[in-house]
Amino acid sequence: MSSKVISQPGVYRRNPVARWLAADTMAGIKRQRMLLGYLFIAPTIIGLLVFVIGPMLGSFGLSFYKWNIFRPPEFIGLDNFERLAGDTRVFVSFRNTFILVVMTVVMLESLALALALAVYRMANKAFATFLRTAYFLPVLLSGASVAVTLGYLFNKDFGVINYYLGFLGIDNIPWLTSSDVVLFTIALTTVWRNLGFTFIIYLGGLSSMPGEVLEAAEVDGATGWRKFYRVILPLLSPTILFAVVTDVIKMLQFFDEPFIMTRGGPGDSSRTVVMMMYESGFGNLDFGYGSAIALLLFAVIMIVTGIQFYLSRRWVFYG
C-alpha cells in the first residue's frame, strides 16, 4: 500500500521527519502508535541501560583491570580470572552460598506452601486475613534490622533462644560462632524474614486455581493427599516454578544477614559470594577482582536458572 499524504498543517510540511511521523495514512498511524508504545517503555529501557546494562558492561570491562579508585586503572588481561581460578576462598564462599540456597529455598518453599494451604482452607476469613498480614509483616522489615535483632537473640551466652532451650536441658548452642551451625542460623533468619513473600505467592496461586477442576476431582473421589498430589500440585506448578526461581536467584545474592550477624565468620564459614565481591571491591580496594567475582556469580545464576527452566519441562503443568 502506498502512502498518501492527505492533509498536513503547514509547520509539518517543512520538516520531513515530522511529516513522515505525522503522515495521516495507515502506515503513518501505525508509526505513530509504534512510537507512542516505545515512548511508554522508554523510561524502563533507559533505566535498564543506565542502571543494569551499563553497570554490567562496566563491570565486565573492569574485570580486565586492576583498579583501586586512587590510581588509574591498569589493564591486566585475564589475571583476575586466573587468580579467581586458584582462589580457594572464593570457592568456599560459593559452597557456603549453595548450602544457604538449598537450606533456605527448601525451608521457604515447604513452609510457605504448607502455610498457604492452611490459610487457604481456613473457614474463618477474618483470622485468615490476620494470618496473611502477620506472615507478611517481616517482609517489610529491612534485612539489616532483622539481622541485628536476631543476632542478639542467637547470642550464645546471653541470647533469648538459648535461654529458653536451657529449660529443655539443651546446652548453649554457639549459633553464630561455630562453623557447624552458623549457616543454619543464617538460613533460619532469612527464612523468617522472607517467608511471607513466598507465602503470598502460593496463596495467590491457590486462590486462582479453577474451582470446577477441584470440585470435579472431589466428585471423582480424589481427597486428601491424593487430591493435593494429583490435582493441586500440578495446577500450582507454574507458581512453584516462579517462587523457586525467584527465591534461588535472591538467595544466590545472600549478603545482609551474614554480613551483619557474623561478618562471614568464624573464619570463612559463613562468607557468601556477594560478601567476597563486596570485600574485594570496597574492603581490599580491588575493584577488578571484585568485578571478576561478580561476573562469575552472574554466570552461575544464569546457569542455575537455565537448569531450573530446563527441568521445569518435566514437572510444570501449564494446562
Add this chain to the structure above:
Amino acid sequence: MTHKLSRRDLLKMAATSAAAATAGLMPTIRIFAAPPRQDSVTLRFQENADSYGAVVEAFKAKFPNINIEFVEVSGVDHAEVASKILAQLAAGQPVDIGYAATEATQLYAGEGLALPLTQRALDDKDELAEYFADVSPTLVEGMMYEGDLYQLPRDFNAAHIYFNKTLLAEAGLEVPSEEWTKDDFTEYARALTGLGENKDSFGFGWTNRLWGSWTPWFFVNDTNLLTEERAPGGEAIWSTFYADEPLAEGRGGGWRWPTPQANNPSMVEALEYVVSLTTEGLTPAVEIGGGSTLDGFFVSNKLGMTIAGGFWGGALVNAGMEKGSFDVQFWPRWKSQRHQFGTGGAWILNGSGSEDAAWEFVKFNTATDVMLMIPWMASASTTPVRRSMNTAEYWGQTGIENWNVFYDALDKRSDTGPIPAPVFSIEMTNIYTRFTSLATSGELAPKDALDGMQAELEALYARNG
C-alpha cells in the same frame, strides 16, 4: 508502506535516546559542577547535623561565605566507615572534609586522597601553638605519614579495662592498682564469673576487631602484629610545636609497619592466653563487631570487665548505668605495660579546590569551646585530645574515679603506640579478625590460626609491594 522496528532498531533507538538524554543533561551538570563564586564555598563534611549542627552554626557566624553540607557515614567500626567513604569516592561523590581514625589515616594519606597539612600548620603556627601545646605528641605522631602531618587529632581512645563495681563488690574486690599484672587479671576474671542474680556473669568480655580486641594483650606481651619503625621526617612539627616537650624526643614522621609477624612466639602466647579465657568459661563467645552487644551485658551486671576507652564512660551513663557504678584502670602488666591507642581527626580532600576553606574549618574545630559544642564530646563519650579538657569535672559526668588513666596512658607511658594500621589496613583487619575468629571459636589452634594469618599477611604485603 509498512515500517517494522526490529529489536535491534529498538536498542539503537534506546541507546540514541540515552545518549541524547545524557547530552541534554550535560549543560545542567556543568551548571551544578561550575566552580562556586569566589566569595561562596560549599564543603561536603563527613558528619551529621545532630553532632555538628552547633559547630557549623558557629563557624558560619565567623565565615559566612563557607557553607557546610553534612554527609553522614556510619559503620560498626572505622574500617567500615572508610570502606563507605571510598565507595562514595568511587561514585564521584567524595567529601571535602572527612574524619579518619588511625585505621584509615595512612590509607587516605598513602593513596594521595588526604592533603598534607604540615606546611599549613607551620604557616599558622601562632594560631595553633596553644592547640599543639595541649595535645600529646604521641597523638600527633599517630596522624603523620612518611614525614607529613595529615590530620589534627580531635579525640582518641587508649584501651583500658572497665570494671563493673557492682560485681566487684559482690566478689569482695576493689579496683586494682595501676601496677596490676596479667595474673591478677586472671584472678579477677575468675572471681567475677558466675555472679549476679542468675549467677551467669562473665569475668571479661571483648569483641573481635582491630582496636581493643586481643590487640592490647599482644602489646603488653611486648610484641605487635606487624614490626614497627618510625618514618623519617616531621622535624618541623616537633621543633616548632614541641621544642621543650620531653615526650616529643625521638619521634619521627609517623609509623611504619614494614613486615608481618603474626605467628611469632609472643603473639602465639598472647592468643593462647585469650583463648584460654574462653575455654575456661571466663569470657563469653567472641563475636565480630563494634561491641554493642557487650554494652547491654555490662550495664545489666552480666560482665565484670571489658575493654574500652574513654568513649565508653558517657555511653554507659547514656545506656542507663548509674554514675560511679563502674571504673577504669590501665591494662595489666605482662612482659610490659605498653598501651595501644587509636586517634582520629579531620582530613582534607586533596585537589578539591576548596582546601583553604576546609583548612579554616579544620582549624576552627581545634578550639576547646568548639569541641564542647559536639554533644557526645561534651558528655564524655570520647577522650578529648586536649589534655586540659580531661578534668575531674569533665569525667565527673560519668562518675569514673580513675579518669586520669585515660590521658596518663599518653603522658606517663611514653611507649604507648597506635594500633597497627598501614595503607592496606582494611584488608589487614579482615585477615586479622577472620583468623582470630577461627581461634576463639575453637576451629583452629591459636598457633595454626596465626600461621594462617601470617601467610595471608605476607601475601598481602607482597601484593602491595
